[in-house]
Amino acid sequence: MKKIIAKAYLWVLxxxxxxxxxxxxxxxxxxxxVLGNWTGFSTQLxxxxxxxxxxxxxxxxxxxKNTLLIALIASIVSTLLGTVAAVGIHNMKGRGKAAVQFxxxxxxxxxxxxxxxxxxxxxVFLHFSQGYVTVVLAHITFCTPYVVLSVxxxxxxxxxxxxxxxxxxxxKPSQAFWKVxxxxxRPGMITGFxxxxxxxxxxxxxxxxxxxxxxxxxxxxxxxxxxxxxGLTPELRPLMTIxxxxxxxxxxxxxxxxxxSAVKAQAK
Amino acid sequence: xxxxxxxxxxxxSKSFGGVKVLDDINFYIRRxxxxxxxxxxxxxxxxxxxxxxxxxxxxEGKILLEGKDISGIxxxxxxxxxxxxxxxxxxxxxxxxxxxxxxKLQKLxxxxxQKRVKRMLKMVSMTDYEDRSVDSLSGGQxxxxxxxxxxxxxxxxxxxxxxxAALDLKMRKDMQLELKEIHRKMGITFIYVTHDQxxxxxxxxxxxxxxxxxxxxxxxxxxxxxxxxxxxxxDFIGESNILKGRMxxxxxxxxxxxxxxxxxxxxxxxxxxxVVVRPEDIYFTxxxxxxxxxxxxxxxxxxxxxxxxxxxxxTGYELMIQDYDxxxxxxxxxxxxxxxDIQVMHKExxxxxxxxxxxxxxxxxxxxxxxxxxxxxxLAEGDEVRAEIRFEDVDLLDHQEDGVVAxxxxxxxxxxxxxxxxxxxxxxxxxxxxxxxxWDKGDLVGVNIAPGAIKLSKRND
Amino acid sequence: MIxxxxxxxxxxxxxxxxxxxxxxxxxxxxFQDGNGHFTFANITRFFTDKDSLSTFALSLEIAIxxxxxxxxxxxxxxxxxxxxxxxxxxxxAVLFIMPMWINALMRTLATAELFNVLGITLGKGTLLFGxxxxxxxxxxxxxxxxxxxxxxxxxxxxxxxxxxxxxVFWKITVPLSLPGVMSGVLMVFMPTVSTFAISEFLTNNKxxxxxxxxxxxxxxxxxxxxxxxxxxxxxIIGISTLxxxxxxxxxxxxxx
Numbered sequence: 001m002k003k004i005i006a007k008a009y010l011w012v013l014x015x016x017x018x019x020x021x022x023x024x025x026x027x028x029x030x031x032x033x034v035l036g037n038w039t040g041f042s043t044q045l046x047x048x049x050x051x052x053x054x055x056x057x058x059x060x061x062x063x064x065k066n067t068l069l070i071a072l073i074a075s076i077v078s079t080l081l082g083t084v085a086a087v088g089i090h091n092m093k094g095r096g097k098a099a100v101q102f103x104x105x106x107x108x109x110x111x112x113x114x115x116x117x118x119x120x121x122x123x124v125f126l127h128f129s130q131g132y133v134t135v136v137l138a139h140i141t142f143c144t145p146y147v148v149l150s151v152x153x154x155x156x157x158x159x160x161x162x163x164x165x166x167x168x169x170x171x172k173p174s175q176a177f178w179k180v181x182x183x184x185x186r187p188g189m190i191t192g193f194x195x196x197x198x199x200x201x202x203x204x205x206x207x208x209x210x211x212x213x214x215x216x217x218x219x220x221x222x223x224x225x226x227x228x229x230x231g232l233t234p235e236l237r238p239l240m241t242i243x244x245x246x247x248x249x250x251x252x253x254x255x256x257x258x259x260x261s262a263v264k265a266q267a268k
Numbered sequence: 269x270x271x272x273x274x275x276x277x278x279x280x281s282k283s284f285g286g287v288k289v290l291d292d293i294n295f296y297i298r299r300x301x302x303x304x305x306x307x308x309x310x311x312x313x314x315x316x317x318x319x320x321x322x323x324x325x326x327x328e329g330k331i332l333l334e335g336k337d338i339s340g341i342x343x344x345x346x347x348x349x350x351x352x353x354x355x356x357x358x359x360x361x362x363x364x365x366x367x368x369x370x371x372k373l374q375k376l377x378x379x380x381x382q383k384r385v386k387r388m389l390k391m392v393s394m395t396d397y398e399d400r401s402v403d404s405l406s407g408g409q410x411x412x413x414x415x416x417x418x419x420x421x422x423x424x425x426x427x428x429x430x431x432x433a434a435l436d437l438k439m440r441k442d443m444q445l446e447l448k449e450i451h452r453k454m455g456i457t458f459i460y461v462t463h464d465q466x467x468x469x470x471x472x473x474x475x476x477x478x479x480x481x482x483x484x485x486x487x488x489x490x491x492x493x494x495x496x497x498x499x500x501x502x503d504f505i506g507e508s509n510i511l512k513g514r515m516x517x518x519x520x521x522x523x524x525x526x527x528x529x530x531x532x533x534x535x536x537x538x539x540x541x542x543v544v545v546r547p548e549d550i551y552f553t554x555x556x557x558x559x560x561x562x563x564x565x566x567x568x569x570x571x572x573x574x575x576x577x578x579x580x581x582x583t584g585y586e587l588m589i590q591d592y593d594x595x596x597x598x599x600x601x602x603x604x605x606x607x608x609d610i611q612v613m614h615k616e617x618x619x620x621x622x623x624x625x626x627x628x629x630x631x632x633x634x635x636x637x638x639x640x641x642x643x644x645x646x647l648a649e650g651d652e653v654r655a656e657i658r659f660e661d662v663d664l665l666d667h668q669e670d671g672v673v674a675x676x677x678x679x680x681x682x683x684x685x686x687x688x689x690x691x692x693x694x695x696x697x698x699x700x701x702x703x704x705x706x707w708d709k710g711d712l713v714g715v716n717i718a719p720g721a722i723k724l725s726k727r728n729d
Numbered sequence: 730m731i732x733x734x735x736x737x738x739x740x741x742x743x744x745x746x747x748x749x750x751x752x753x754x755x756x757x758x759x760f761q762d763g764n765g766h767f768t769f770a771n772i773t774r775f776f777t778d779k780d781s782l783s784t785f786a787l788s789l790e791i792a793i794x795x796x797x798x799x800x801x802x803x804x805x806x807x808x809x810x811x812x813x814x815x816x817x818x819x820x821x822a823v824l825f826i827m828p829m830w831i832n833a834l835m836r837t838l839a840t841a842e843l844f845n846v847l848g849i850t851l852g853k854g855t856l857l858f859g860x861x862x863x864x865x866x867x868x869x870x871x872x873x874x875x876x877x878x879x880x881x882x883x884x885x886x887x888x889x890x891x892x893x894x895x896x897v898f899w900k901i902t903v904p905l906s907l908p909g910v911m912s913g914v915l916m917v918f919m920p921t922v923s924t925f926a927i928s929e930f931l932t933n934n935k936x937x938x939x940x941x942x943x944x945x946x947x948x949x950x951x952x953x954x955x956x957x958x959x960x961x962x963x964x965i966i967g968i969s970t971l972x973x974x975x976x977x978x979x980x981x982x983x984x985x
Binding site for chain 3 (some may be wrong): 002010014018019024035082085096104109121124144201205209219220227228243247252
Binding site (some may be wrong): 159161162164165166167168169170171172173175176179180183184 | 321322323342343344345348349350352353354355356357358359360369370373374417418421
C-alpha cells in the first residue's frame with residue numbers, strides 16, 4: 001500500500017513535470033500555426049526546420065547555428081582552461097587554495113543576471129564592442145568552474161605519485177601531462193565538457209546582456225524575442241522536441257556510464 | 269674523487285611552512301649498497317628520498333651523484349628511478365606499456381624495448397602478464413610491475429619509498445626476499461625507505477635511523493641493534509629495557525639499584541647515563557653464584573617462538589625478559605646479565621633548559637607562556653635568563669587549558685619504574701618529563717611548573 | 730623546481746578579469762552618477778521608490794513561496810527516489826533531473842502555452858506554478874543526492890537503539906539531509922529572485938520581478954541604477970551564502 005502511494009506520488013509529479021513538454025511534442029506533428037489547434041498529423045514543421053524554408057525567415061536556423069558554435073568553442077576552451085587550473089588548484093595549499101576555490105564558486109552561485117550584468121559592465125568599462133567574442137568569453141566564465149569541479153575529484157582519486165612517476169621515468173612535464181594526466185582525468189574532463197556544453201546551450205541571461213546590438217541571436221534570445229513579439233514560430237515546436245529527446249538520450253548514456261564506472265570501482 | 273660513493277649528501281636542509289623537516293643531513297652511499305632510511309612517520313625520510321629523486325628542491329645543501337651536484341637537475345633528467353609507495357602504475361596502460369613507458373620516451377628501437385621489457389618481466393616472475401590491465405593485478409603483482417618499470421631503465425640508483433607497506437604480512441616477507449635477490453642480481457644501489465624496523469634489519473647493508481629531521485645513527489643492522497647510540501634508536505629498533513644508570517668508573521655501571529660489570533669505557537667516573545638491555549639478554553639462573561639480582565614474575569605471555577615476561581626486581585623496577593622457557597607468575601627468579609649485553613649511552617640531556625625573559629621579579633616568560641617563579645634577587649624586568657627545570661618537576665595536566673602552555677605527548681619511554689615523556693608544545697618547544705602517571709602518545713596535556721622548581725640564571729650573550 | 734600549483738595561474742588571471750573585476754564594477758557603477766562622480770543617490774533612490782520596493786518585496790515573497798513549495802513537494806519525491814524499497818530504477822531519478830538540462834525558457838514557454846490553451850488566465854497563480862515547475866528538479870536533485878549517499882548504518886544504529894521508523898526519519902534522516910536541502914534552497918531561491926524572462930512569459934508581462942527591473946534599467950542605458958539594483962542583489966546573495974557556507978559540500982552536491 002505504502003509502495004503504491006509512493007510510486008503514484010512520483011508518477012503524478014513526473015506527469016505534471018512533463019505535461020508541457022509532451023504537449024509541445026504532440027503539437028509538433030501538426031501544421032497549425034497556432035498552438036493548440038490540431039489540423040491533422042503532419043511532419044511538415046520538421047521538414048521546414050531541416051530545409052530552412054519557414055515562414056519566419058532564417059532567423060531560427062542561424063540562431064541554432066550560433067548556439068551550437070558558441071557552445072562548442074566555449075566548452076572546448078573551458079575544458080582545457082579548467083583542467084589545467086584544476087591540476088594547479090589540486091596542488092595548491094592553504095589560503096591560496098581556499099581563495100581560488102572561493103572565486104571559482106562565484107559564477108556558480110551568482111544568478112545569471114548578476115553574471116550577465118557584471119560582464120556587460122566590464123565590456124562597457126573596457127570599451128570592448130560586444131558580439132560573438134564577448135558572448136564566448138562570458139560563456140567560458142560560467143562554464144569553467146564546472147570543469148574545475150568535475151576534474152578536481154578525479155585528481156583526488158588519482159594516485160598522487162602518478163605524475164611524478166612519469167617524470168621519474170624520464171617524461172618532461174608536458175609529456176607527463178599528455179601521456180599520464182590527461183588519460184587519467186579524461187572522465188572528469190568529459191563530464192566537465194558535457195556540463196559546459198549544456199550550460200552554454202541553456203544560457204539566456206548572460207548571452208542576453210553580452211551579445212551587444214549587432215543582432216546576434218542564440219536559440220534562447222531568439223525564443224525570448226519571438227515570444228515577446230507574440231507569435232511563436234511554429235517550427236520551434238519540432239526543434240524543442242528534438243532537443244528534448246537529444247538531452248534525454250545524452251543523460252541516459254551518461255548515467256549508464258557513471259553507473260558502470262561506479263560498479264567497476266566497487267568491484268575493485 | 270677517489271672513493272666509491274655513488275651518492276654523497278652534504279648539509280641538506282628543508283623546511284615546510286617554517287617546520288624543519290630535514291636538518292643538516294650528511295651521509296654517503298656506496299656503490300651497490302642496499303641502504304635503508306628508517307624512522308617513524310614524519311621523521312623526514314620520505315622527504316629525503318624525494319629530494320634525491322628530484323621532486324623536492326632542497327633549501328640548503330647538495331646532493332652529489334658520482335661527484336656531480338644534481339640538486340638543480342629536474343627528475344626526468346636524473347639517472348635514478350623510483351618505486352612509489354602505492355606503486356603509481358599508470359591505470360590506462362597495460363603491464364607491458366607501463367614497463368615500456370620510460371624506454372619509449374627515450375625513443376629506443378621497438379625490438380630493443382621488447383627485449384628489455386621481456387627480460388624485466390622474467391626477472392620479476394611476471395612473464396605471462398604483459399597484456400593484463402594493471403587494475404586486474406594483486407598488490408604483490410603490481411609491486412613487481414612497479415619494480416620492473418623502474419629497473420628497466422637501468423638506473424644508477426633505485427629509490428624505493430615504503431614499497432611493501434600496502435602488502436599483507438606474508439606477502440611482505442616473500443617480497444623482502446625477492447627484493448634482496450633482485451638487488452643481488454642487478455648490482456644496482458638501492459635506497460629504501462621504511463618505518464618497519466624488522467624490514468630494515470632484514471634487507472639492509474646499512475641503516476640510517478632518522479627522527480625529527482635528523483640522522484640518529486648510521487650503521488650495519490647488527491651495529492644498530494646491539495649498540496644503539498641513544499634512547500630513541502634503542503626504543504625504535506627491537507624491544508628493549510631502557511633504564512637510568514650511572515657510570516661508576518670504566519667497565520662498571522649501576523642501574524636498577526645494582527652494580528654490573530660492563531665493557532664500556534671512557535664515560536668518566538660517576539656520570540649519569542642511559543642503559544639499554546635487550547629482553548633476550550637477561551638470563552635466568554638457578555646458580556646463586558651467578559645471580560646478580562632477584563625478581564618476581566608478574567606476567568608471562570606466549571609470543572610464538574618465545575615467552576615474554578615482565579618481572580618486578582627486588583629493587584622496585586620492572587623489566588621485560590624474553591626466554592624460551594616460561595616461568596609461572598609469582599615465581600621468584602634469579603637473574604644475571606652478561607657484561608657484553610649491557611649497552612651504555614650518553615645521556616642526551618639531564619634537565620630541561622630554556623631561554624626566557626623576566627616579566628617581573630616573580631614571573632618569567634618562556635616557551636610562549638608566563639610561568640610564576642620564586643622572587644629573584646638581582647633579576648629585573650626584561651632580563652634575559654636561562655631557566656632549568658628537572659624532568660620530574662614538570663606537572664602534566666589532563667586539560668590543556670589548565671596549563672601555562674599546552675602540548676601533546678610526542679614520544680614516551682618506559683624506564684623500568686617511571687615514564688620519560690617528550691611533550692611537544694603548541695609553540696613547538698620540547699619539554700622532557702619524568703612521571704609515574706600513565707599517558708599515551710598523542711594525549712593532549714597542559715603543562716605547569718611549580719614556582720620553586722624553576723632555577724633561573726642570568727644569560728650574558 | 731616543478732610547481733604544479735602554478736598551473737592555476739592562467740585561470741586565476743582569467744577569473745580576476747572576468748569574475749572579480751566585473752563584480753567590483755557593479756559596486757563601482759552602483760556608487761557613481763552618470764558623470765562618474767561618487768554618489769549614494771542610486772541606492773537611496775531604490776529605498777525611496779515605492780515601485781522598486783514593492784517589486785523587490787514581491788520578488789522575495791514569490792521566491793520564498795516557491796522555495797517552500799519546492800521543499801514540500803520535492804523532499805518526499807527525493808526520499809522516495811532514494812529509498813530502495815520504493816524505487817530501484819536509476820532511470821526514474823534521471824527523469825526527475827532531466828528538466829534541469831533543458832533550456833528554462835523553452836520549458837517556461839511550453840508551460841505558458843499550455844496554460845493559454847487550457848484557458849487559464851496568466852497571473853500570480855500561474856507564475857508561482859510555473860516557477861515551482863521550473864525549479865523543483867533543482868530541489869529534488871541535491872536532496873536525492875545526499876539521501877542516497879547517506880550511510881544506512883546511521884538509521885540502523887538508531888533503530889538498534891530503539892527508534893521507531895518515524896523517529897528515525899525525523900531525528901536521523903532529516904537532520905543529515907539538511908545540507909542537501911540547503912544546496913537546493915541555494916539553487917532555487919536566488920534564481921527565482923533574479924529571473925526576468927520567466928516571469929514575463931508566465932504573467933504575460935503583468936507582474937514584474939526584481940530581475941525584470943534590473944534588465945529594463947540596463948537595457949535602457951540606466952547603467953548606474955541597474956548596477957545599484959544588481960549590487961543590492963549581490964548583498965542578498967552574499968548574506969545567504971554566508972548562512973549556507975557552513976557546509977561547503979552542499980554546493981558541490983548540487984550538479985550532476
